[in-house]
Amino acid sequence: MLTDIEIAQQAKMLKVGQIAQKLGISEEEIEPYGHYKAKLSQKLIERVKDNPDGKLILVTAINPTPAGEGKTTTSVGLCEGMNKIGKKTVVALREPSLGPVFGIKGGAAGGGYSQVVPMEDINLHFTGDMHAITSANNLLAAMIDNSVQQGNPLNIDVRRILFKRCLDMNDRALRNCVVGMGGKVNGVPREDHFQITVASEIMAILCLANDLNDLKKRLGNILVAYTYDNKPVFARDLNAVGAMTALLRDAINPNLVQTLENNPAIIHGGPFANIAHGCNSVRATKLALKLSDYVITEAGFGSDLGAEKFFDIKCRAAGLKPDCVVLVATIRALKYNGGVAKADLSGENVEALQKGIVNLGVHIENMRKFGVPVVVAINHFATDTDAEVETVRQYCQKMGAKVAFSDVFAKGGDGAIDLANEVVDVINNEKSKFSPIYDDKLTIKKKVGIIAREIYRADGVVYTAKAEKAIKEIEELGLDKVPVCVAKTQYSLSDDPAKLGKPENFEITVSDVRASSGAGFVVVYTGDIMTMPGLPKVPSAEKIDVDESGVISGLF
Secondary structure: OOOHHHHHHOOOOOOHHHHHHHOOOOHHHEEEOOOOOEEEOHHHHHHHOOOOOOEEEEEEEOOOOOOOOOHHHHHHHHHHHHHHOOOOEEEEEOOOOHHHHHOOOOOOOEEOOEEEEOHHHHHOOOOOHHHHHHHHHHHHHHHHHHHHHOOOOOOEEEEEEOOOEEEOOOOHHHOOEEEOOOOHHHOOOEEEOEEEHHHOHHHHHHHHOOOHHHHHHHHHOOEEEEEOOOOEEEHHHHOOHHHHHHHHOOOOOOEEEEEOOOOEEEEOOOOOOOOOOOEOOHHHHHHHHHHOOEEEEEEOOOHHHHHHHHHHHHHHHHOOOOOEEEEEEOHHHHHHHOOOOHHHOOOOOHHHHHHHOHHHHHHHHHHHOOOOOEEEEEEOOOOOOHHHHHHHHHHHHHHOOEEEEEOHHHHHHHHHHHHHHHHHHHHHHOOOOOOOOOOOOOOHHHHHHHHHHHHHOOOEEEEOHHHHHHHHHHHHOOOOOOOEEEEOOOOOOOOOOOOOOOOOOOEEEEEEEEEEOOOOEEEEEEOOOOOOOOOOOOOHHHHOEEOOOOOEEOOO
């Protein structure tokens, strides 16, 4: 059996110019990065801005498990299937982070015969967007410390510097550190922190900005610190915005690549959904809608994280109105939610499936709360038995949800024909009545309470003293009348990763709250969530190699 990278390396790719032609894009409207990837220009965005929008399909999932759900694989496969049934479709995805690539989760280019290519490029440096974001973030961090060193004209309280450095890598040793050591010439000693690049506010800003001017405005609005007399300091006060924008000038433009079946794929931005808003860029999604009849995009992790933020943050900011939600699950993952150990998931266990399928039910109900019709996509495995398949069919029928079984990992687009037809049928016959789940002008606590109650099914929310103080400060600055971005474990509807299925009788604990005033939302930290992951005992990096010809192996 071929590995993902071996399948990708055997792909017969078209030159990126040929992929662009499929969307009516001229050679002058792309900026090639080699033969098989390109940036899509502002010139193109301006030309197509008056085109009618296509239909928007969001792919989300149940809470992730070690068994895997295949959300990106399904997204890519559905794009292939939609094109096979004659629907002009583009898939719009996020860029992978190097942290998971070298850690445990893997990349974000799909899998099997349902991938975007060139897979190695996409999963590694791609077009340099991640590096540009990292550099812009760390330039601002350096300018904060330099201002303190050079006489501290802004009167910055070094104990209240909020802005963190970042690195696109899992490195737990950098979560908490001390900078400025080694004497006066090396800066003012203080405690500092690193987060992974995808958790950076710069990443969120890039993904939510409409254009360069909007980007500059948002960068200037970043709250970076407080003064000794408790006044806010913003990035614009440090005169950092121009240089940061220069670093992001090219990164703001979406990237064009292709699927294994040579259909167009637009990939841009990569915030995590457990610690950020988890969606690809507004520019990429809006452009895709102008270039095709259907756009398939995804939001990270389960619907309680990525999809909620897609609806309440991204759609609100960009004026998007999704037409359909595809909710991905596997029978294996549902059995895991029912208490079956990972090693035993291949065996038939209808009883465990019936117990764990309630997780799927919650996600179906949650998506309907936003007024968007739902299609359940079961990512099919050879170990799924007839009895288990029938159990899922009956459950979805009871929930009033359409369900399709797909086999895109093994069959590519051919394995998504049934799913593609179900999605088109739902879009044609069930009108979306999309609406965010809360009014962003409510107080922070009321917004968090609505999400906790309606999406997580919590009994209530508990705030630490630190969180209470942070909320008060944010409200005093008038930065609270915006959406909230909840940082929470992806493994459970609760803030406890051990509580699988449909947890009951629990409260959500808010440990801290931060204003991401440039991005335009407030980040609410729950449980023990961390913004800088660590590597596992045996990281994926140990399996990756390059031969003398430059061919990469071990990359999944």
